[in-house]
Amino acid sequence: MRCTAVIVRYAHGGGLTDAERAVRERVRLDAVARFEAGDKNTVVAATLRVSEKSVERWRRQ
Structure with missing residues (x-):
């Protein structure tokens, strides 16, 4: 049996509220x-x- 990793990206900001997205930014x-x-x-x-x-990801961007 093989396991495959799946990366899920959410178009709506990963379920965060507007306030939480502002904090993250x-x-x-x-x-x-x-x-x-x-x-x-x-x-x-x-x-x-x-x-x-x-x-590291932020620095590359």
């Missing part, structure tokens, strides 16, 4: 400011309490 913008200040991904992730994988 503020976190991303804070990350951008920290990138410009020269902070490393590990520091940004720890400070903002998000995964390093998310920080």
Whole structure:
């Protein structure tokens, strides 16, 4: 039996409310400011309490 991972993306924002999406966007913008200040991904992730994988993705974008 094979297991296959499926990634699901939600067009409506992943079930978040408008307020929750706004908070998430503020976190991303804070990350951008920290990138410009020269902070490393590990520091940004720890400070903002998000995964390093998310920080890496945001930096690439």
